[in-house]
Amino acid sequence: MTGALSVMHERRPLLSVRDISVSFGGVQAVAGASFEAGAGRVTGLIGPNGAGKSTTLGVVAGAVRATRGTVEFDGVDVTRLPSFRRARLGMIRTFQLHGEFGKLTVLENLLLAAPSQVGETVRGVFSPRHSWRRQERELVAEARELLERFGIADHESAYASDLSGGQRRLMELARALMARPRLLLLDEPMAGVSPMMRDRLGEHLLEVAATGIGIVLVEHELRFVEQVCENVYVLAQGSVIGEGNMRALREQAAVLDAYLAG
Amino acid sequence: MSSAWQFYIATLVIYSFVYIIAASGLNLQFGVAGIYNFAYIIFQAAGAYCTAVLSLGNPHASGSFQSYILGLSLPFPVPLLISAVFAGLLGVGLGAVTIRRLRADYLAIVMLVISLIATDVVTDATGLFNGATGLSLVPQPFSSLTSSTTAYNWIYAVYAGVVCVIVLMAVRTIIRSPLGRSLRSVRENEHAASALGKNVVGLRLFVFGVGGAIAGVSGSVLVSFTQAWAPSSWLYGETFVLFTALIVGGVGSNLGPVLGALLVPVVLAEGSRYIPQFGSPTLVPSLEWIVIGIVLIAFLWFWPRGVVPEPKRIFPKSWSRAAAPATLFEDDHAPQRVGSR
Amino acid sequence: MQSLVLYIGFGLVTASILCIGAIGFTLQFGISNLFNLAFGATMTLAAFIAYVCNAAGLSIWVALVLGTVAASLLSYLLNRGLFVPFKGRSSNLFAMIMVTLGVGLVIQYSIEGIWGATNFSYNMTQGSSEHFAGMVFTNTQLVVIGIAVAEAVVVHSLLRYTKLGKAMRAVAVNDRLARNCGIPVRRVVDATWLLSGALSGLAGVVLVMDVQVLNSNSGSDFLILIVAAAVVGGIGSPYGAMLGSLVIGIVGEISAGFVNAEFKDIAAFVILVAVLLLRPTGIISSVASAKEVAR
Numbered sequence: 001m002t003g004a005l006s007v008m009h010e011r012r013p014l015l016s017v018r019d020i021s022v023s024f025g026g027v028q029a030v031a032g033a034s035f036e037a038g039a040g041r042v043t044g045l046i047g048p049n050g051a052g053k054s055t056t057l058g059v060v061a062g063a064v065r066a067t068r069g070t071v072e073f074d075g076v077d078v079t080r081l082p083s084f085r086r087a088r089l090g091m092i093r094t095f096q097l098h099g100e101f102g103k104l105t106v107l108e109n110l111l112l113a114a115p116s117q118v119g120e121t122v123r124g125v126f127s128p129r130h131s132w133r134r135q136e137r138e139l140v141a142e143a144r145e146l147l148e149r150f151g152i153a154d155h156e157s158a159y160a161s162d163l164s165g166g167q168r169r170l171m172e173l174a175r176a177l178m179a180r181p182r183l184l185l186l187d188e189p190m191a192g193v194s195p196m197m198r199d200r201l202g203e204h205l206l207e208v209a210a211t212g213i214g215i216v217l218v219e220h221e222l223r224f225v226e227q228v229c230e231n232v233y234v235l236a237q238g239s240v241i242g243e244g245n246m247r248a249l250r251e252q253a254a255v256l257d258a259y260l261a262g
Numbered sequence: 263m264s265s266a267w268q269f270y271i272a273t274l275v276i277y278s279f280v281y282i283i284a285a286s287g288l289n290l291q292f293g294v295a296g297i298y299n300f301a302y303i304i305f306q307a308a309g310a311y312c313t314a315v316l317s318l319g320n321p322h323a324s325g326s327f328q329s330y331i332l333g334l335s336l337p338f339p340v341p342l343l344i345s346a347v348f349a350g351l352l353g354v355g356l357g358a359v360t361i362r363r364l365r366a367d368y369l370a371i372v373m374l375v376i377s378l379i380a381t382d383v384v385t386d387a388t389g390l391f392n393g394a395t396g397l398s399l400v401p402q403p404f405s406s407l408t409s410s411t412t413a414y415n416w417i418y419a420v421y422a423g424v425v426c427v428i429v430l431m432a433v434r435t436i437i438r439s440p441l442g443r444s445l446r447s448v449r450e451n452e453h454a455a456s457a458l459g460k461n462v463v464g465l466r467l468f469v470f471g472v473g474g475a476i477a478g479v480s481g482s483v484l485v486s487f488t489q490a491w492a493p494s495s496w497l498y499g500e501t502f503v504l505f506t507a508l509i510v511g512g513v514g515s516n517l518g519p520v521l522g523a524l525l526v527p528v529v530l531a532e533g534s535r536y537i538p539q540f541g542s543p544t545l546v547p548s549l550e551w552i553v554i555g556i557v558l559i560a561f562l563w564f565w566p567r568g569v570v571p572e573p574k575r576i577f578p579k580s581w582s583r584a585a586a587p588a589t590l591f592e593d594d595h596a597p598q599r600v601g602s603r
Numbered sequence: 604m605q606s607l608v609l610y611i612g613f614g615l616v617t618a619s620i621l622c623i624g625a626i627g628f629t630l631q632f633g634i635s636n637l638f639n640l641a642f643g644a645t646m647t648l649a650a651f652i653a654y655v656c657n658a659a660g661l662s663i664w665v666a667l668v669l670g671t672v673a674a675s676l677l678s679y680l681l682n683r684g685l686f687v688p689f690k691g692r693s694s695n696l697f698a699m700i701m702v703t704l705g706v707g708l709v710i711q712y713s714i715e716g717i718w719g720a721t722n723f724s725y726n727m728t729q730g731s732s733e734h735f736a737g738m739v740f741t742n743t744q745l746v747v748i749g750i751a752v753a754e755a756v757v758v759h760s761l762l763r764y765t766k767l768g769k770a771m772r773a774v775a776v777n778d779r780l781a782r783n784c785g786i787p788v789r790r791v792v793d794a795t796w797l798l799s800g801a802l803s804g805l806a807g808v809v810l811v812m813d814v815q816v817l818n819s820n821s822g823s824d825f826l827i828l829i830v831a832a833a834v835v836g837g838i839g840s841p842y843g844a845m846l847g848s849l850v851i852g853i854v855g856e857i858s859a860g861f862v863n864a865e866f867k868d869i870a871a872f873v874i875l876v877a878v879l880l881l882r883p884t885g886i887i888s889s890v891a892s893a894k895e896v897a898r
Contacts, residue, residue: 061457087459095457101450104443108575111440112447113458119440122468126432132440140581151591157576179458200590298697362880363898367638367696371830372879378827379872386865502704509701548716555708562698562705563689 012075014039014183014214020059020069029055031238042205042215044229051235053218054096057185061093062086090182094172094189102161106171109160110143113179146174165192183214190221202228265412272415274532279422280484281527285519286433287476288504293514294437295469296449298366300373300501301356302477304380307496308352309345309478310485311391314400316341328392338403345482346475353474357467377498385493396492403486422483429476434516445469503527506558514572521569530554605737610860611853612738618852619751620810625832625844626758627802633775633839633890634795637686637699641707643826645800646807649674650817651714653808654723663727671804678800679793681706715819723817747809758841771795775839776893831875839890846886
């Protein structure tokens with residue numbers, strides 16, 4: 001490898017997860033999983049049900065405590081950091097289920113995500129110069145643009161709990177982008193979304209990545225994974241049993257065995 | 263209007279303001295942040311006791327028949343301000359309990375028990391606040407302005423009203439701000455809130471502190487008027503009455519606690535005065551509680567959000583960018599619409 | 604040392620009354636996932652029904668049975684008529700607690716409205732005092748302990764050896780799974796409320812027999828100790844309730860003896876809060892963990 005390529009390979013990955021283990025009660029949910037995700041790329045995490053994908057994502061996000069292992073984000077060891085601090089560093093996750101704020105409107109869901117809001121501090125709230133209103137106007141405009149892009153602008157004033165499953169997925173994606181992420185952790189973002197939309201969203205994710213954001217994607221829809229992910233890790237029974245791009249993986253026997261559903 | 267009537271009306275007005283203040287504080291904790299603080303009344307008690315022992319004179323003075331701590335004869339408005347801070351700090355201390363993640367109803371029971379412990383401790387430790395007998399002869403602020411009790415009541419009503427308006431404005435400011443939105447997000451889904459960078463524990467402690475301070479203010483205003491305060495003034499049933507007031511008036515809105523405070527403690531409690539006595543002497547006061555219980559259950563069934571529920575936030579159409587942005591779904595394969603509202 | 608043993612004796616009596624109530628309370632939580640704070644009110648009602656029968660000339664033991672039956676029926680009706688419909692509406696646990704509190708208030712103050720706020724007592728004798736190994740009991744207290752032990756044995760046999768009992772355990776841990784296994788969940792729930800309601804009535808009457816004072820607050824004052832016993836022992840587990848009752852009853856009486864009478868309650872509360880914060884699922888945590896009371 002020469003020049004530029006070798007520099008790229010030496011650059012530190014945005015996310016480095018090493019040797020994560022998680023056990024609940026007597027069950028070993030994750031057993032020594034390791035993977036990396038780079039800025040500007042989409043990395044996939046696939047595997048059969050119960051393989052520990054969501055749990056691993058939870059560990060990365062800080063929602064699940066690992067019994068062993070480390071998580072490094074842009075060179076910073078965040079293993080001990082609570083999830084809200086990781087989010088403030090730019091690590092933003094979506095949820096497979098129940099990720100929405102039900103009794104807040106769709107627009108409010110997005111506004112919440114914006115970081116560094118003046119109006120969220122006590123001083124900012126009571127300051128007589130109403131500076132938070134100015135920021136709020138801009139955030140509303142930005143959020144409306146995002147909603148428009150994802151095609152759910154008409155629902156901006158609907159309660160999030162009134163949306164259909166697919167619409168909620170789109171809202172969560174828009175919300176995650178609103179949070180100015182540096183790393184996106186997406187937990188089955190395409191569940192309940194129609195195939196046509198999936199293709200569009202896949203392209204959009206690639207555009208988002210191209211702006212320098214790293215994306216980790218947990219997904220079941222393998223065609224989607226193939227379309228979007230540069231690098232894919234296969235999880236089974238709590239550890240990584242394969243890595244590479246989808247085409248190469250399809251040929252590895254071990255992967256085929258573990259993954260009966262195509 | 264006769265002097266007796268004026269006296270009564272002014273007193274009613276003062277009690278109304280006190281209840282509105284108390285309900286607003288609980289609204290911030292329960293309505294906005296979703297915290298089931300079943301120990302809320304102890305913060306009102308903290309404010310009342312604090313104001314009492316700061317305004318009263320030395321407990322060891324000759325002729326004194328009450329035993330209590332402090333007794334600094336501080337002039338108005340010092341006791342009010344210190345009480346607010348004290349109750350607020352107590353609130354933050356209690357809020358630490360929620361760090362232990364318990365199921366909602368389990369947590370409510372923890373709070374209820376803490377409330378009972380507080381009552382028992384204060385009743386037993388007679389040196390603190392004069393035990394079960396409680397404190398009396400608490401000095402009234404600005405009593406030198408007039409010697410007529412009727413006039414004084416009106417003056418006090420103005421004072422209570424000013425405090426009430428300040429509290430309502432402060433709470434309204436918080437509710438409508440992005441901070442209020444963060445609090446609501448913690449109520450709706452604390453995991454998602456955390457995942458978006460909200461410090462859930464910090465936000466809860468904040469709400470405990472502010473709600474506690476507001477409760478303390480209500481206690482201070484009340485005790486400086488009634489001049490007496492004992493454990494019987496703050497049994498856990500009072501917290502229940504405030505929750506009912508919120509559930510009836512409206513949870514999470516600005517107007518809800520005002521309406522609820524007027525409807526439940528004031529109308530129900532005071533209204534029963536006008537029902538002619540019938541049956542045994544305890545029948546009518548018992549009826550009050552029976553009606554409160556039935557009203558609560560009826561509202562929880564038919565109108566759980568209350569008369570004035572939390573309004574939906576709509577933002578001005580003008581807050582948009584000029585150019586129409588590109589959508590991902592150009593050719594009208596827009597996501598299915600849910601039934602419009 | 605002598606006083607310690609004496610207080611332990613008092614503790615056994617309190618623990619017995621607690622045991623009857625705590626098992627009932629915990630069964631209701633287990634089967635319906637609900638903290639029924641109206642439990643104290645049903646206790647009071649049973650005690651008053653027993654009082655009326657007793658004052659009309661019936662023996663206290665007959666009155667006991669009548670009070671128990673009344674509480675059993677009332678509890679069954681409350682569940683079918685109120686708790687089940689509310690649960691079906693939404694899964695808001697806090698609203699459920701408020702509903703039970705509301706019902707409790709209505710019952711308690713109806714009692715106060717009818718009979719007034721004075722104290723009453725039963726027409727009965729406490730019997731002579733017996734001495735056992737440094738502890739002192741009246742005859743009545745010995746009977747109370749006997750009733751508690753008998754009741755614990757009956758509940759244990761029911762849960763362990765009968766089809767109904769096993770069905771109750773299954774529904775408590777996972778009602779959907781139980782339904783899929785063909786268990787008639789609705790009937791099991793009804794049976795549990797009849798049984799636990801009977802226990803609340805029994806506890807109410809027996810309580811008044813021991814403390815010899817009855818008023819409209821009797822049940823609700825005692826309820827918090829019952830909750831403490833059930834939670835400390837492990838909410839949802841009847842065996843936990845038995846253990847918790849011993850802990851709360853004995854520790855409470857020892858505190859009351861060595862410090863002062865009010866400390867009985869404070870000691871119980873402090874233990875309860877400590878358990879809720881440090882090990883919320885209690886001593887026997889199986890059902891509590893299944894219901895995820897703490898995360």
